[in-house]
Amino acid sequence: MLLIKGVYRVKGSAPDGDTVPFIAENPTEWDLVGGGRGRAVKHSQGRASIRLDAVDALETHYGPKKVHQPLQFAHAARDELLNWLGFTEVQHGEDETVDATTPETVPGFILTRGADINGRCIALAGRGTPPGPSGLEIDVDTAMLRTTVNHHLVAEGLAYPTFYRSLFTSLRVEMTAAAVAAREAGRGLWQADVTTTGAKITGLTSLTDDVVILPKLFRRLADYLPLEMPLSCFRAYLAGGGDKFSILSSGERRPGLHHVVEVLNGHTVRMTHPPEDYLFEDA
Incomplete structure (x- = not known):
């Protein structure tokens, strides 16, 4: 280096x-x-x-x-x-x-x-x-x-x-x-992290004041919420993004965070793998 x-x-x-x-x-x-x-x-x-x-x-x-x-x-x-x-x-x-x-x-x-x-x-x-x-x-x-x-x-x-x-x-x-x-x-932050267990999102204040999640997921949510669309559509929004990565534990290459993000009950967002399991393409 x-x-x-x-x-x-x-x-x-x-x-x-x-x-x-x-x-x-x-x-x-x-x-x-x-x-x-x-x-x-x-x-x-x-x-x-x-x-x-x-x-x-x-x-x-x-x-x-x-x-x-x-x-x-x-x-x-x-x-x-x-x-x-x-x-x-x-x-x-x-x-x-x-x-x-x-x-x-x-x-x-x-x-x-x-x-x-x-x-x-x-x-x-x-x-x-x-x-x-x-x-x-x-x-x-x-x-x-x-x-x-x-x-x-x-x-x-x-x-x-x-x-x-x-x-x-x-x-x-x-x-x-x-x-x-x-x-x-x-x-x-690990004492409060809910990246994989699920973050309940009721509005922007959930992101700013309540939930501790991987910043990459936070940034995507912070960009999405002002669109005033249902959280159930968040995965479709992610599918149009440019995030490309591999899952280290399986070797799978994925184009889009929608492959590893779930929306549960219409208001809870979680990632399916821990942060260290993602290997992102260089931006």
Whole structure:
């Protein structure tokens, strides 16, 4: 994976539990980020948005209407991410924007294989001194994975595992083990998760205040509910979506989340497999 050295600086941004700004020490190294997903978008001062690979934290401000999931867990993931990176104090505005931090920047590094279609660099994020020279590719094993915040958030039960094909199999297996251990221990969001047992949806407030579900499922529901159609039609809506994935336990490849989503009694939505059993095609 490509290693880029730099600093995290979050003042003026709105980080959540799986997205954080990063400033490359050498801005030209962003030009090395490519792969099948796209190219990282650089902002001023060599800054780009980092989307943590293999994890999905509850949303704090999704879409143009800034819809959130239960903030107890959404903010817990965000706060732990920033604390782990080295920010000892963070002041937030009402719109989730960071007004001030102590310190202003913290040193760190990212390990990446590419960017998504939105220009966010998909990466493992580390803190402190990097494990190799910046601007070069290095071997990333499970021991190195365990030093990243990606692994930490999943191990603490603060984010769901969410896998794409570009992630090495050995790293996915390690993240799965960390997620299963967190779920079995009831850590973090797992104490309230109803992704597979069933989320009762009576309106948008069910999503924002009540149910804790895989963010990918939340985003599809948050986009669907404003259409004011019966929840019984949700699977048909999913059939028209672009989600392509494999079910790891069976090897089946599926085009559309309607294959793994059920609507029960007209108001309860559930996924038929746990989050770590899906392997999504790179967007």
